[in-house]
Amino acid sequence: MSMNTQGRPTRSEAPADPGGYQDTFSGSRGLDQAEPLLFERGSTDTTGVDLPEPKGTKTRLGGLDRTAEIGLPGLSEPETMRHYVRLSRKNYAIDLGLYPLGSCTMKHNPRLNEKVARMPGFADVHPLQPQATVQGAFELMGELAHWLMTLTGTPCVAMSPKAGAHGELCGMMAIRAALDTRGESGRRRVLVPESAHGTNPATAVQCGFTTDEIPADATGRVDMAALKDKLGDDIAGIMLTNPNTCGLFERDIIEIADLIHEAGGYFYCDGANFNAIVGRVRPGDLGIDAMHINLHKTFSTPHGGGGPGSGPTVFSDALAPFVPVPYVVKDGKGWKMVEHVADAEGEPFGRMTAFHGQMGMFTRALTYMMSHGSDGLRAASGDAVLNANYILARLKGAMSPAFEGVCMHEALFNDNFLKDTGVTTLDFAKAMIDEGYHPMTMYFPLVVHGAMLIEPTETESKDGLDRFCDVMLALTEAAKAGEADRFKAAPVHAPAKRLDETQAARNPVLRWTKD
Numbered sequence: 001m002s003m004n005t006q007g008r009p010t011r012s013e014a015p016a017d018p019g020g021y022q023d024t025f026s027g028s029r030g031l032d033q034a035e036p037l038l039f040e041r042g043s044t045d046t047t048g049v050d051l052p053e054p055k056g057t058k059t060r061l062g063g064l065d066r067t068a069e070i071g072l073p074g075l076s077e078p079e080t081m082r083h084y085v086r087l088s089r090k091n092y093a094i095d096l097g098l099y100p101l102g103s104c105t106m107k108h109n110p111r112l113n114e115k116v117a118r119m120p121g122f123a124d125v126h127p128l129q130p131q132a133t134v135q136g137a138f139e140l141m142g143e144l145a146h147w148l149m150t151l152t153g154t155p156c157v158a159m160s161p162k163a164g165a166h167g168e169l170c171g172m173m174a175i176r177a178a179l180d181t182r183g184e185s186g187r188r189r190v191l192v193p194e195s196a197h198g199t200n201p202a203t204a205v206q207c208g209f210t211t212d213e214i215p216a217d218a219t220g221r222v223d224m225a226a227l228k229d230k231l232g233d234d235i236a237g238i239m240l241t242n243p244n245t246c247g248l249f250e251r252d253i254i255e256i257a258d259l260i261h262e263a264g265g266y267f268y269c270d271g272a273n274f275n276a277i278v279g280r281v282r283p284g285d286l287g288i289d290a291m292h293i294n295l296h297k298t299f300s301t302p303h304g305g306g307g308p309g310s311g312p313t314v315f316s317d318a319l320a321p322f323v324p325v326p327y328v329v330k331d332g333k334g335w336k337m338v339e340h341v342a343d344a345e346g347e348p349f350g351r352m353t354a355f356h357g358q359m360g361m362f363t364r365a366l367t368y369m370m371s372h373g374s375d376g377l378r379a380a381s382g383d384a385v386l387n388a389n390y391i392l393a394r395l396k397g398a399m400s401p402a403f404e405g406v407c408m409h410e411a412l413f414n415d416n417f418l419k420d421t422g423v424t425t426l427d428f429a430k431a432m433i434d435e436g437y438h439p440m441t442m443y444f445p446l447v448v449h450g451a452m453l454i455e456p457t458e459t460e461s462k463d464g465l466d467r468f469c470d471v472m473l474a475l476t477e478a479a480k481a482g483e484a485d486r487f488k489a490a491p492v493h494a495p496a497k498r499l500d501e502t503q504a505a506r507n508p509v510l511r512w513t514k515d
């Protein structure tokens with residue numbers, strides 16, 4: 001029987017499990033409880049609350065009263081609670097283990113952040129409250145804006161974008177407004193390196209630009225000769241990530257900025273990978289004109305399900321006049337929110353959101369910054385890069401690094417080491433799930449065949465990294481030893497096995513219907 005590193009039998013040697021869920025009467029497997037959809041669990045003719053019939057009320061819906069049942073399952077509070085808790089137990093989470101998803105910076109969210117975000121003065125503010133009653137919240141936003149401008153070396157920031165991709169949209173809309181103001185609405189071509197995140201070209205196109213791809217050179221960086229060939233007087237700008245999605249610093253970034261500016265364009269920098277350089281490089285000094293910052297990556301606020309994201313976007317002097325409302329300013333009488341384009345200085349291109357941005361994210365991010373201090377932030381980016389290089393160093397003999405040399409905050413491998421094993425990048429990722437790890441980012445960036453992009457972040461200990469590397473090495477050895485079947489069958493221990501992703505994408509079932 002094979003043992004794990006603590007000497008306990010591994011689960012794969014446990015008695016054969018005949019058919020997953022079928023081997024119990026309930027469909028549950030111990031603590032891994034089967035859970036149907038909420039609509040299957042509850043019925044529409046029961047109700048979780050008993051309210052007395054209202055007496056003597058007159059409808060004021062002007063004839064728009066609902067005529068049919070609303071169709072929601074009437075579950076009690078404990079039933080509803082259990083449904084969501086059971087589902088949550090099937091999920092992987094950063095609070096459960098290492099989340100090596102490259103380009104996502106899945107770091108630990110310090111509990112101090114949560115404590116501060118729950119303080120009533122921050123948690124309970126309402127976006128329509130009189131401004132005089134939310135001076136502290138405004139000050140927090142102003143202070144966070146100050147930190148973001150200081151860390152990026154830029155004079156201006158829009159706080160309202162609600163995600164990285166939303167920040168990109170904000171940046172590109174400012175670029176379009178600047179070009180239109182210059183009377184150069186014909187400039188509509190945006191250069192996008194081949195290794196860019198999919199949101200970059202999507203944003204450019206959404207904004208009415210066309211995209212033109214720049215290939216990567218043999219070192220995984222922008223091919224400078226190709227870039228120069230593509231410059232012209234129809235250039236609106238470039239969207240570039242630095243460090244790029246190959247986990248490499250674009251060494252020619254200052255020259256790239258100069259070339260783009262000389263050609264009359266603007267430099268949008270995708271700041272999702274800021275965690276690698278915080279406290280070490282100020283993007284403003286490198287010549288960027290706009291850059292979003294993912295508070296939910298670099299500044300430790302939760303991603304997605306843990307709460308909404310936040311993508312404040314910084315701007316250079318050239319684009320500052322076009323920054324959207326709303327924003328906070330301080331004058332002799334205190335803080336105030338500039339809400340309307342007519343009240344703003346400059347020529348805001350408009351408004352990105354209904355309200356002011358994600359207060360909970362602002363509070364967490366500022367807590368993170370202030371508890372670290374500038375020296376702590378600098379140490380964190382150093383540790384993030386060190387951790388990625390530790391993984392690269394431990395795995396590079398067995399797996400195949402995509403590029404030579406050291407990396408920044410993420411280690412990138414291609415699938416050469418799986419050649420002739422019958423195991424693909426996808427199979428390898430599925431086998432990681434059985435080992436209790438969320439897979440790394442797969443098949444991205446597209447410039448690397450069968451890419452595996454691993455970003456540990458600074459919040460993992462050496463011990464945790466070693467356990468992860470041991471598993472990666474053991475899996476690599478199993479693949480090379482001809483155990484393709486193990487990989488093809490994986491995941492065997494996950495609540496859901498291999499899903500038909502093609503069907504799900506082509507033929508999504510978005511609405512539950514009875515039977």
Ligand SMILES: *Cc1c(COP(=O)(O)O)cnc(C)c1O
Pocket residue numbers: 103104163164165166197199241245270272273294309311
């Ligand atoms: C995460 C990411 C984005 C998009 O950020 P969201 O907050 O998910 O919208 C853009 N570019 C890169 C390189 C990223 O890693």
